[in-house]
Amino acid sequence: MNAENTWNSQFRTVKDRAVTALAILATILVVAPLVAIFSYLVYKGASSINLDFFIKVPAPVGESGGGMANAIVGSVVVLLLGSLLGVPIGIAAGIFLAEYGRGTRLATAVRFTADVLNGVPSIVMGLAIYALIVVPQKHFSALAGGVALGIMMIPTVCRTTEEMLLMVPNSVREAALALGLPNWKSVLAITVKTASPGIITGCMLAFARVAGETAPLLFTALGNEFWSTSLNEPIAALPLQIYVYALSPYDDWHRLAWAGALVLIILIVLSVSLVRYVTSRGVLKGAS
Amino acid sequence: MGVGIEVANLNAWYGTTHTLQDINLNIPANHATALIGPSGCGKSTFVRCLNRMHETNPIARVTGSVRIGDLDIYADAKPVVIRRRVGMVFQRPNPFPTMSIYDNVAAGLTLNGYTNRNALDEIVERSLKNSALWDEVKDDLKKKSGASLSGGQQQRLCIARALAVDPEVILMDEPASALDPVSTSKIEDLIFQLKSQYTIVIVTHNMQQAARVAEKTGFFLNGRMVEFDSTHKIFTNPSDKRTEDYITGRFG
Numbered sequence: 001m002n003a004e005n006t007w008n009s010q011f012r013t014v015k016d017r018a019v020t021a022l023a024i025l026a027t028i029l030v031v032a033p034l035v036a037i038f039s040y041l042v043y044k045g046a047s048s049i050n051l052d053f054f055i056k057v058p059a060p061v062g063e064s065g066g067g068m069a070n071a072i073v074g075s076v077v078v079l080l081l082g083s084l085l086g087v088p089i090g091i092a093a094g095i096f097l098a099e100y101g102r103g104t105r106l107a108t109a110v111r112f113t114a115d116v117l118n119g120v121p122s123i124v125m126g127l128a129i130y131a132l133i134v135v136p137q138k139h140f141s142a143l144a145g146g147v148a149l150g151i152m153m154i155p156t157v158c159r160t161t162e163e164m165l166l167m168v169p170n171s172v173r174e175a176a177l178a179l180g181l182p183n184w185k186s187v188l189a190i191t192v193k194t195a196s197p198g199i200i201t202g203c204m205l206a207f208a209r210v211a212g213e214t215a216p217l218l219f220t221a222l223g224n225e226f227w228s229t230s231l232n233e234p235i236a237a238l239p240l241q242i243y244v245y246a247l248s249p250y251d252d253w254h255r256l257a258w259a260g261a262l263v264l265i266i267l268i269v270l271s272v273s274l275v276r277y278v279t280s281r282g283v284l285k286g287a288s
Numbered sequence: 289m290g291v292g293i294e295v296a297n298l299n300a301w302y303g304t305t306h307t308l309q310d311i312n313l314n315i316p317a318n319h320a321t322a323l324i325g326p327s328g329c330g331k332s333t334f335v336r337c338l339n340r341m342h343e344t345n346p347i348a349r350v351t352g353s354v355r356i357g358d359l360d361i362y363a364d365a366k367p368v369v370i371r372r373r374v375g376m377v378f379q380r381p382n383p384f385p386t387m388s389i390y391d392n393v394a395a396g397l398t399l400n401g402y403t404n405r406n407a408l409d410e411i412v413e414r415s416l417k418n419s420a421l422w423d424e425v426k427d428d429l430k431k432k433s434g435a436s437l438s439g440g441q442q443q444r445l446c447i448a449r450a451l452a453v454d455p456e457v458i459l460m461d462e463p464a465s466a467l468d469p470v471s472t473s474k475i476e477d478l479i480f481q482l483k484s485q486y487t488i489v490i491v492t493h494n495m496q497q498a499a500r501v502a503e504k505t506g507f508f509l510n511g512r513m514v515e516f517d518s519t520h521k522i523f524t525n526p527s528d529k530r531t532e533d534y535i536t537g538r539f540g
Contacts, residue, residue: 103346171382172382174341174382175382175383175449178339178378179450180370180371180400182368190399194384194385194386196386
């Protein structure tokens, strides 16, 4: 009897250790690719990053030096445009799905559309915007690039907003209604606010995903070797510049492409951390 | 000051389930009235009909009339107006998780457009004192989230939140059933103090609790109100056999 107990408890300890080890292993597997990519980028690209990289436009072929100032600014412009379009529409659609449309056919249709849109290859999105905006306008533009990225953000933002709102317990909604708040105010001031950390995470995910997109920009923003901030002109963007430089036959450009990739990742990490920092200020102790 | 409630021919449905059948009763002003009965007997549905929370469920339906003071709540006013006059405390404490203690108490006023800061400070302090929570939280009103309090404190916070909008009636749907005995007795003491100023309707599973806090008690069974009388009479000499069976523990 006693021996059996000891054996059982030993077996449990072994099981516990094994599962813990598996969990740790899985965590390492998740983190390892990121660490590997990042360190390789630093190894390959860090030496080419200097002041010129941030303040100069690309040098013509054959000349050394030059930077990616126009591509950095271009990425910021296109991403801002995309977020201005994708975040409000995505959040509004998510609110509709979770708070107003529950069980209606329209909601089912919207949800289905969002999921399909999420699965549309990004190059197809680029082609669609090419047909819808670039062809009628007869020229490539930053605007078209922003719209392409914005539409790509919508499904992610919409579905995470919905999921996060559904996680808000119904008792919180009832508390708001029982205080005599009209439904719209209860939704905006209570439910959405309660779910906001999750909604912000969803927006950040969508943002980070499209920040690295090249394909939808190929037919829309096109890229630009020169300085441009006009929304009506073709504009450079980091992923496009990296794409062009990496495919080129020049060693100089390869190095700049590595540096560009490193800067792109750093910019994404910085902007995500900034948003997290700004939105987490004023959060109270013990708030869930 | 509290007002009385007159309920006439109240019927309620969830989908096709007839949850409340022909309820008639008069709830006196400035007293505590307890509603007892086994699970699923309709007592929660009944209190939710008193502030029109029942109809927030899309499949729910109500007929009949409820007068709160001079207001026929199903004829004269919109739900939001009624809910500002009839506060509610739920079974599980449900403070707004992202708000500070202060903001939780003030929520009913600030979110309805009340902006007088000084008056607000006063109302928050008075409400927290009336809900016997002030001494425990006065030092971190704006620093701590409502969700960081213990379960019993959270429930008193919810009571303070309901008091802050200055209602005439307070509905409590099993307010202590998720709490430990110490917190429960605090809530009961609170009901005892509050009933001189408000009309309180409390749903409870706990018959001793009904006996301790309420002057009047109603016994619900299968969607009907079997008996409504003074608490003393219900627990010592009920007129209906079913009431007697329930309070003596023969079923339920």
